[in-house]
Amino acid sequence: MSSRKSKKRTARIPYKCVNTLKGHKGAVTVVKFNTDGKYCMTGGKDKKIVLWNPYEGNEIKSYSGYHGYEILDIAIRMDNAQFASVGGDRVAFLWDVKTGATIRRFKNGHERRINACAYNSDATVLFTASDDQSMCAWDLRSRNFKPIQKITHFKDSVTAVTVCDEVVVTTSADGCIRYFDVRMGEVTIDHVGEVITTMALSNDSQCCLVACMDSTLRLFDRASGEMLNSYKGHKHQAYRIGSCLTNDDAFVVGGSEDGKIYFWSLVEGNIVHKIDAHYRAVSCVAYHPKAVCMVTSSADGSVKLWSGE
Numbered sequence: 001m002s003s004r005k006s007k008k009r010t011a012r013i014p015y016k017c018v019n020t021l022k023g024h025k026g027a028v029t030v031v032k033f034n035t036d037g038k039y040c041m042t043g044g045k046d047k048k049i050v051l052w053n054p055y056e057g058n059e060i061k062s063y064s065g066y067h068g069y070e071i072l073d074i075a076i077r078m079d080n081a082q083f084a085s086v087g088g089d090r091v092a093f094l095w096d097v098k099t100g101a102t103i104r105r106f107k108n109g110h111e112r113r114i115n116a117c118a119y120n121s122d123a124t125v126l127f128t129a130s131d132d133q134s135m136c137a138w139d140l141r142s143r144n145f146k147p148i149q150k151i152t153h154f155k156d157s158v159t160a161v162t163v164c165d166e167v168v169v170t171t172s173a174d175g176c177i178r179y180f181d182v183r184m185g186e187v188t189i190d191h192v193g194e195v196i197t198t199m200a201l202s203n204d205s206q207c208c209l210v211a212c213m214d215s216t217l218r219l220f221d222r223a224s225g226e227m228l229n230s231y232k233g234h235k236h237q238a239y240r241i242g243s244c245l246t247n248d249d250a251f252v253v254g255g256s257e258d259g260k261i262y263f264w265s266l267v268e269g270n271i272v273h274k275i276d277a278h279y280r281a282v283s284c285v286a287y288h289p290k291a292v293c294m295v296t297s298s299a300d301g302s303v304k305l306w307s308g309e
Contacts, residue, residue, distance in 0.1 A: 014293050016308065018306065019304070023052075023059045024045075024046050024050065027298070031285075037289045037291065043070075043071030045070040047069065047070060049083075049085055049095075050063075067091070075117045084117050088113040091114070092138065094126070104145075108145060114130045124139070124141050126138045129159065133152060133158065135151045135154075135161060155176075156173035159197050162201060169199065173195045176191055177189070177220060192212065194212035196210045197239075202245050203245060208222055209244070211243045213238075217264075218230050229267070234260065236254075239299070245287070252266055255277075255298075278296070292307065294306050
């Protein structure tokens, strides 16, 4: 009976490595699926971004020559025609996916490295989050190379940013989740109390999952600010470690500094599966928008495609 249950459970989890992508020299810091999940993009300490067909294991195109330091985040536009990149050089670039040309460069907003970036819903504004304790908003329709807004509510590094409808969600090393309502001009703060390095919203956008450096993932209800659950068993004490939810919001997926990937039941909070995925820290986990599939990146320099089918 237990064996049948185990097989049924793992069928809903991408537990099998089907491809390993090697195109970076050094640690891979970020991996993202494009909108429909047909391709993925990676960025690394080698200052390079790579577009992949992960199912074939093929490198389609690389983008380099502009960033002076490591790539720390990538945001892909909904139509997949452009993407943004940020990193240790305090600069944000806009790229044309097809030609590989840089369209815009934003460099007069941050004083320290940029950790994360995100488009708003119609890709007219790019938000960037930095170690300088600020978030900048850049108007992509104008030729103004200065931010249209710089928010400095933070008491430490701003580690992650995402946008849901008209709400900009940020996390910070000061231990807080902040929700900026652009239309109302209001900010709501959830106090977590631990250093937060990464964040992911649930697919229904009702919950926010944060990865904290006390080796705990925490799930918060966006509306009430209530902590719904916490997830432990992995190691997260020194590096930025990736985490997300499966596309049916049934499981929480998290990397670990020992190279493992853990799966927890969203509701029960218990570990349901773990994988020896990489031999160094798992920097990022990206889940496919529809299939039982994910890609992971690591400080070991590799990117892996996982499937449950």
